[in-house]
Amino acid sequence: MTIHTTKMLILGSGPAGLSAAIYGARAGLEPIVVQGIQPGGQLMTTTDVENYPGFREVIQGPWLMGEMQAQAEHVGTRMMWDTVVKVDLTRRPFRLYGDGGDVYEGDVLVIATGAQAKWLGLDSEELLKGKGVSACATCDGFFYRGKKVAVIGGGNTAVEEALYLTNHSDDVTLIHRRDTLRAERILQQRLFASEKISTLWNKEVHRFLGGGTPEGLVGIELKDTVTGELSTLEVDGGFVAIGHHPATELFRGHLKLDEDGYIAVETGSTRTSVAGVFACGDVMDKVYRQAVTAAGTGCMAALDAERFLQAEEFAEVAEAAE
Known part of the structure; x- marks a missing residue:
């Protein structure tokens, strides 16, 4: 068993974790980043990124994460490739246990494990991800200006995505497998008031249809949940909006989580x-879910952690002086 020790231990290597590492390293906290199951986070599966500040041209998600990691390492971060299977937050230093037997100890711990979009689990969905099928309208809606798009889902996420897409498209279809929505009443009112959005009730996605060269989404085959009848909706973009899974399984019983399973933090902080x-x-933000906001909260976490350690050190010095 090898024990790796640091002042600042970070779990997760997406924009949040690496931003925390950059700030932590520059503060002399010698951070260790344990990369986790998906090194680089969700941007590693994102091709065109057009909304990250500082780049006038479209950039690639994996390239951006590679640059962030290189910057973090350049200022003194140690990157570890491991999958954490157990945590001990009952005492300090905090401990993370890797599946290979290694142990990671930190005076402070920054959790940046992220969240994963829920998908329908269709083979056609997997084939057309990034080719017309997306799980983030805010990220990809810009690419469908003036085109016909569809949103799949019936909760707050789906209605918010549909409303957002009206900024780019005059032809938005919401597809829901039931005959009523689960979304909040105020969101439903906005949805039904929009002339740009139509709703298909009692329909579920049977198959995403690809075509063209290079291949992209050209339509969605729908199945009526009442009659079983199949129909086809021609669209250029399909947005799966059925929610997200925050990666918080490790921390159940160790940290307070909110009703949706996200880590609860004090308002205006990362504590x-x-x-x-x-x-x-x-992992703590279920509202914005953008690379730039993740990076921003990563900065906040590093500053919160640094101030926590400074306050503790000051208290120890004051106590020793008495």
Whole structure:
């Protein structure tokens, strides 16, 4: 067993975790980043990124994460490739246990494990991801200006995505497998008031249809949940909006989570229910879920952690002086 020790331990290597690492390293905290199951986070599966500040041209998600990691390492971050299977937050230093037997100890812990979009689980969906099928209208809606798009889902996420897409498209279809929506009443009112949005009730996606060269989404085959009848809706973009899974399984019973399973933090900060543990990025943010907001909260987590350690050090010095 090898024990790796640091002042600042970071779990997760997406924009939030790496931003925390950059700030932590520059503060002399010698951070260790344990990369986790998906090194680089969701941007590693994102091709064109057009909304990250500082780049006038479209950039690639994996390239951006490679640059962030290189910057973090350049200023003193140690990157570790491991999958954490157990945590101990009952004492400090906090401990993370890797599946290979290694142990990671940190005086403070920054959790940046992110969240994953829920998908329908169709083979055709997997084939056309990034080719017309998306799980983020805010990220990809811009590419469908003036085109016909569809949103799949019936909760807040789906209605918010449909409303957002009206900024780019005059032809938005919401597809829902039931005959009523689960979304909040105010969102439903806005949806039904929009002349740009139509709704298909009692329909579920049977298959995403590809075509063209290079291949992209050209339509969605729908199945009526009442009659079983199949129909086809021609669209250029399809947005799956059935929610997200925050990666918080490790922390159940160790940290306070909200009703949706996200790590609960104090308003306006990244402080969790355990002193010295901080959360940033999509694991605590179920509203914005953008790379730039994740990076921003990563910065916040590093600053919160640095101030926590400074306050503790000051208290120890004051106590020794008495």
